[in-house]
Amino acid sequence: MNQFWNPYRALDASQRRLLGLGSIVTVLVVWAALSASGLLSKNQLPSPLAVAEAMAYLGWYEGKSQLAVATMWSLGRVAAASLLVIAIGIPLGVLMGASPRLNAIFSPLIDPFRSAPVAALLPIMVMWFGIGELMKIAFLFVGSIVYLTPLVRDAVRAVPEGYLVSAQDIGATPWEGIVKVLLPLAMPRIMDAIIVGVSVSWTYITVAEYVNAQEGLGQLIANARRLSAMDQVFAGIIVIIAVALITYQCLMWLKRRLYKWETS
Numbered sequence: 001m002n003q004f005w006n007p008y009r010a011l012d013a014s015q016r017r018l019l020g021l022g023s024i025v026t027v028l029v030v031w032a033a034l035s036a037s038g039l040l041s042k043n044q045l046p047s048p049l050a051v052a053e054a055m056a057y058l059g060w061y062e063g064k065s066q067l068a069v070a071t072m073w074s075l076g077r078v079a080a081a082s083l084l085v086i087a088i089g090i091p092l093g094v095l096m097g098a099s100p101r102l103n104a105i106f107s108p109l110i111d112p113f114r115s116a117p118v119a120a121l122l123p124i125m126v127m128w129f130g131i132g133e134l135m136k137i138a139f140l141f142v143g144s145i146v147y148l149t150p151l152v153r154d155a156v157r158a159v160p161e162g163y164l165v166s167a168q169d170i171g172a173t174p175w176e177g178i179v180k181v182l183l184p185l186a187m188p189r190i191m192d193a194i195i196v197g198v199s200v201s202w203t204y205i206t207v208a209e210y211v212n213a214q215e216g217l218g219q220l221i222a223n224a225r226r227l228s229a230m231d232q233v234f235a236g237i238i239v240i241i242a243v244a245l246i247t248y249q250c251l252m253w254l255k256r257r258l259y260k261w262e263t264s
Contacts, residue, residue, distance in 0.1 A: 028048055031045075031047075031048055032047060032048050032049075035047040035048070042230075043228055043230050044230070045230075046230050046231040046234060050231040051231050051234045051235050051238070053231070054229070054231035054232045054234070054235045055067065055235040055238070055239070057232075058220070058232060058235055058236075066220065067220075067235075067239060069215055070215055070216050070217045070219065070220045070236075070239075071217060071239060071243060073213075073215040073216040073217075074205050074209065074216045074217040074218065074240070074243070075243065077133070077136055077137055077140060077205065077208065077209070077216070078140060078198065078201045078202060078205060078247075080137050081137045081138075081140035081141045081144060081201050082140075082144065082194075082197060082198045082201055084137070084141050085141055085144045085145045085148055085197050085201075086148075086194060086197070088145065089144075089145045089148040089149040089152060089193075089197065090148070090152050090190060090193075090194075092106065092149050092152075093148065093149040093150070093151070093152025093153040093155075093156065093190075093193070094152060094153075094156055094178065094182070094183060094186075095178075096149070096152075096153040096156075097152065097153040097154070097155065097156025097157045097182070097186070098156055098177075098178045098182055103153060106149075107150075107153075110145075110146055110149055110150060111150055113142075113146035114146055114147060114150065118139075118142060118143040118146070118204065119204070119207050121139070121142060122139060122207060122210075122211070125138055125139045125142070126211060131211050131212035132212070135208075135211070136208040136209060136211075136213065137208075139204065139207070139208045140201045140204055140205070140208050143200060143201065143203075143204040144197045144198070144200045144201045144204075145197070147193075147196055147197055147200050148193050148194065148196065148197035148200075151189070151190075151192065151193035151196060151197075152186075152190050152193045154189075155186040155189035155190050155192075155193060156182050156183075156186045158186065158189065159181070159182050159185045159186050163181050163182075163185060164177050164181050164182065167180070167181045187258065187259075188255065188258075188259050191251070191254070191255040191258060191259075192255070194251065195248060195251045195252065195255070198247060198248075198251060199244060199247075199248060202240060202243070202244035202247070205217060205218050205240065206218035206221055206222075206240070209222070210222055217236050217239060217240050217243075220232070220236045221233050221236040221237065224236065
């Protein structure tokens with residue numbers, strides 16, 4: 001029992017897979033049982049089989065895959081917003097972490113939004129940017145950058161001061177201290193910040209695509225809800241979770257490769 005509550009005891013890969021598979025099977029069994037029990041209507045909780053059939057229908061019907069098209073549109077929007085967040089949020093976070101004055105200037109403008117309902121900004125985004133693609137990308141950008149930038153700042157500030165002092169003692173300029181000391185040492189945690197930022201974008205994709213989206217997973221879910229096709233709603237949600245998980249795993253792989261390259 002002591003080993004059960006030991007956070008430092010690593011599980012082997014087969015045990016992790018077995019436990020993970022067991023949890024998924026348990027959820028599916030409970031889901032199927034609730035759906036078959038009659039406690040909830042099929043419109044409220046479609047069965048796993050109905051959702052699988054809806055996913056097959058959306059995946060390929062009459063020579064077209066609605067699911068593939070919607071996924072590519074959503075993926076493109078998340079990718080565009082994430083690239084903007086990385087291009088702006090990482091430099092800003094690094095500068096905030098390296099300069100207490102810059103941190104004092106920008107923190108009051110960024111930190112409060114981490115606990116604010118970003119979805120409430122959607123009407124403002126529509127007013128400023130219209131109802132086209134620019135609004136959707138801008139909304140995802142705002143929703144993500146308020147998380148990524150403070151995490152990058154905290155990653156830089158977590159670097160022990162001794163490293164920077166040692167670099168300055170051998171003649172490093174302030175800029176060299178940032179680029180050659182703080183940034184490389186903070187990079188693993190900065191990668192964690194990027195992963196969080198991209199993941200947050202996926203949580204807002206349905207909100208971003210709610211307004212005037214011709215294609216996208218959020219638009220697919222919204223249309224299915226209006227038609228009371230809850231099996232398609234569940235299918236769309238599952239696809240979003242799956243794509244977000246694949247994105248997460250790809251970024252984790254990139255982080256491991258980057259860390260291995262830096263330490264080699």
